[in-house]
Amino acid sequence: MSSGTANERRFAAVVAGGGPAGLFAAWKLAQAGHRVHVLEREEVLGGLAASVRRGANVYAYGTHHLHSPDPAQIAPFQDLVGAELVALERRLKIKFMDRFYPYPLSARDLLLGMPPALMIGSLFSLGRALLGRGARGEPENAEEAIIRLYGRKLYDLMFRDYTARFWGVPVERISKTFVDKRMPGINAIEKLKRLLARARLISAARLGKTAVIGSGAMHTTARGVGPVFEALGDAIRRLGGAVETGTEVAAVLCDGDRVRAVVCRSAAGEREIPCDLLVSTIPIPHLGQRLRPAPPAPVLAAANRLGFRALLVVALLVRPKRRLDALFTYFPDRVFHRLAEVAGPPAQVHPPECSILVAELTCDEGDAVWNDPEAARAAVVEDLVAEGLIDRGGVLETHCLKAAHAYPRYALGFESDLESLLEHVRGYANLTSTGRQGAFQFTSMVPSMHLAWRQTQELLQRMGSHPARWKE
Ligand SMILES: Cc1cc2nc3c(=O)[nH]c(=O)nc-3n(C[C@H](O)[C@H](O)[C@H](O)COP(=O)(O)OP(=O)(O)OC[C@H]3O[C@@H](n4cnc5c(N)ncnc54)[C@H](O)[C@@H]3O)c2cc1C
Structure with missing residues (x-):
């Protein structure tokens, strides 16, 4: 051959x-x-990043934007889809102690958002962790690894319940590799640690590793990022290749x-x-x-x-538009862990006075959430009403999308x-x-x-x- x-x-x-x-x-x-x-x-190209048509609109498996710290890595896709690919400012939020903050959370927002007694307790526990009190050898699991990075107080406050809910298991059953590869760092605390290490006040081993969660502008089209992959498929065919769905x-x-x-x-x-x-x-x-x-x-x-952790996306066509002030927002204590609004531009929503709220729920293939999306949909609507984001009567359409292999499970x-x-x-x-x-x-x-x-x-x-x- x-x-x-x-x-x-x-x-x-x-x-x-x-x-x-x-x-x-x-x-x-x-x-x-x-x-x-x-x-x-599948019938559509793009995998987890595919754009799927349902009724008059296009939906996706959760929020997807093309991004890279190096604009040269985005350029080939701009050549492929032309002006359709639009850059958006990276504006993400997180709900913390009932208020919304830019994500990743800065140390200032984190500490000032807390009642004073909790702030002092958190700083004390962080200090103990930085000085390595009570830590010997390699951490045995993700729980130990996070506590060594941020102290027990911040772990209990910010990481324990969210991480356990996201993965569907207690944090001590997750590998520490997850923390090295994918745990979002609290930027300012990482900076503080580097300063202390440079002044030799803490050992370099205390720095630990956390992931940088993306950087650079976020790119999308009127129909999500799916058109980028349709264009790649066409380019392969033009070069004589075969692309079968x-x-x-x-x-x-x-x-x-x-x-x-x-x-x-x-x-x-x-x-x-x-x-x-x-x-x-x-x-x-x-x-x-x-x-x-x-x-x-x-x-x-x-x-x-x-194995993999699965994803159920509950997408609601709602009227009126909500105008969430971020590309997406993390919610630590709702049935969904992340929420985005597709309202355009560049997105085109039909009818134009509506927007699409996209709620992401992790689950396991075959569990109650996976098998009963209707119940999940009802729970999402309850939480959106409780957040003051929709009126029950404002939901025009709902579409549930499932992805069985959304996240590699670092058990x-x-x-x-x-x-x-x-x-x-x-x-x-x-x-x-x-x-x-x-x-x-x-x-x-x-x-x-x-x-x-x-x-x-x-x-x-x-x-x-x-x-x-x-x-x-
Ligand atoms: C909720 C969510 C949001 C995300 N948001 C972003 C984002 O905003 N920006 C970003 O850069 N990344 C994002 N990601 C990550 C992004 O989706 C992945 O990096 C990307 O899809 C990985 O591409 P892939 O081709 O490796 O895998 P996949 O996208 O999973 O593609 C694998 C393909 O293989 C196909 N396949 C599987 N089995 C077979 C088989 N037996 N025969 C033939 N075909 C098969 C599947 O159908 C699929 O099309 C997000 C991920 C999730 C879960």
């Missing part, structure tokens, strides 16, 4: 998954002269250490697509379960133990399961499992796309294709 000289080999690549990561890697592969075939299970990768057929074909399933039936290489962006446990011959039993068991001990599965996948000479789902990482869209292309380039290099042909 491959052609060209040793340095310029062109491969037939199958890309499993037509979300941001798969489409970006496929586009780059097609630009580099390889023959690509994207297989997407409604087509699920059902099995991955291997000969020894090589993938030789994928079996895909669509309304037309099952068929085999031979390939030189496979870039898989589907959830990595699903890849493990689809490999034929099947991986050794311990690897398969590890794949079966890795205690998941690291060894993931490593065992990754090691098995690395054993194939022409396979990479990448993107947010394929690497089991908490990456946003742009990092997911760049991860997928970087790991695809590494695979090409291993397979003997020349880097000069790859364009960034």
